[in-house]
Amino acid sequence: MNRECVKKIKIVLLIVLHISIGSKAQTIDKLQLETAYVLAEEHYPLIADKALLDEISKINLQIINRERLPYITHNAEGQIQSENVSLNTGTSNVELPLETFKAFVDMNFDLYNGGLVKAKKEIEKSLLKVNQQNLKVTLRTLQNRVNNLFFTIKLSKQQKELLKTSIDDIESNIRTLQVQYDNGVVLESELSKLKVRQLELQSDTFRLDGDIKAYFAVLQELLGISLSVDTELILPPLNNEMIDGNISRPEQLLYDYQKELLTAQEATIKAGRKPKISLFAQGGIGNPNPLNFTDTETANYALGGIRLQWNLIDWGKGKKERQKLKVEIEQTKVDKETFEFDIASREEEYRQRINALQTQLKNDEQIVTLQQYILKQTETQLNNGIINSNDYITQVNAELSAKQQLELHKVELQQLQIEYLTVFGKL
Secondary structure, X not given: OOHHHHHHXXXXXXHHHHHHHOOOOOOOOEEEHHHHHHHHHHHOHHHHHHHHHHHHHXXXXXXXXXXXXXXXXXXXXXXXXXXXXXXXXXOOEEEOOOEEEEEEEEEEEEEEOOOHHHHHHHHHHHHHHHHHHHHHHHHOOHHHXXXXXXXXXXXXXXXXXXXXXXXXXXXXXXXXXXHHHHOOOOOHHHHHHXXXXXXXXXXXXXXXXXXXXXXXXXXXXXXXXXXXXXXXXXXXXXXXXXXXXXXXXXXXXXXXXXXXXXXXXXXXXXXXXXXXXXXXXEEEEEEOXXXXXXXXXXXEEEEEEEEEEOOOOOOOHHHXXXXXXXXXXXXXXXXXXXXXXXXXXXXXXXXXXXXXXXXXXXXXXXXXXXXXXXXXXXXXXXXXXXXXXXXXXXXXXXXXXXXXXXXXXXXXXXXXXXXXXXXXXXX
């Protein structure tokens, strides 16, 4: 099953989810990254271009088809001249009038046009492919916006959870010191220092709450669905073996379609060098008779026949045009190779950066473990009056910073892996 089918299935499932919920105000509980890509494209105003491009191509094909129909024109002309032919037949003298006119209908019908109509149809079909694929390339830029929002929200939520853990730890120690203060064991200032730090962390939590709501509002507007701060954002499976260097970007197909369009244009040049055969007819009224110049009266007339047109010499114009197209085709090939080279050259960069972050994570985990152990010892020392609140708060901050650094690197690793998948066209 290809990626387009998977995307359509996800959209259908999302619609079913809305129906099953039974309320327009109800929000989505879970949102997968790939589903968000599809929703962003479907909701973006530019998607309307797809139907418009189809309609334009359909009309252009209809116009081309009409080129095979008989070409009928109505004409009228009149003239006056200073002199005309005078004929002496021996028995009479025929004077042709100085004023002449005729009104007639011309009809032309192509029997054979060298395949020009067929070539134009192929150009139109290829042009539609190019335009549609170019639209896909443009819409694909939405993936970066979705990625940034996903990871910004995930990081903000993780930071909020870490703050909550630190607040809970401080609150527990506040209760312990409150008892000691009530018994006159510790000073009120020691208790107040913990309360101040607790309020500072709560302020940071409130700020993160506002940020998360704002980010979700932007994501909701981008996707055109109802979300809440509790919506779970789900990433695709990520693993260490995902880097394989294969590229699958819509730009590659766009280059192929551009090459196909240039090849189709070459066919029109060849068709222009072939002979053209058509039927023609003309009928009307004129004075004098256009077919019998001895008849000086107004008369009806008609004529018809077959016409051959063949441009025997074009002074090498067609050859030069084909030469130009071959160069443009080669240029398109080079552009595609350059595009693929630029992406492929980043494979080792991503591999090294991912390996570095994975090593950093192992180090971060060790630091967090040690900081948690030190914090437990510090709590015991605080409760036993060995250290003061400043020492305890310093260790709380150190442990919180270590956890934040760990979570930051986790998100950075996920973001780097998703960036790789996006750049190489695997998402």
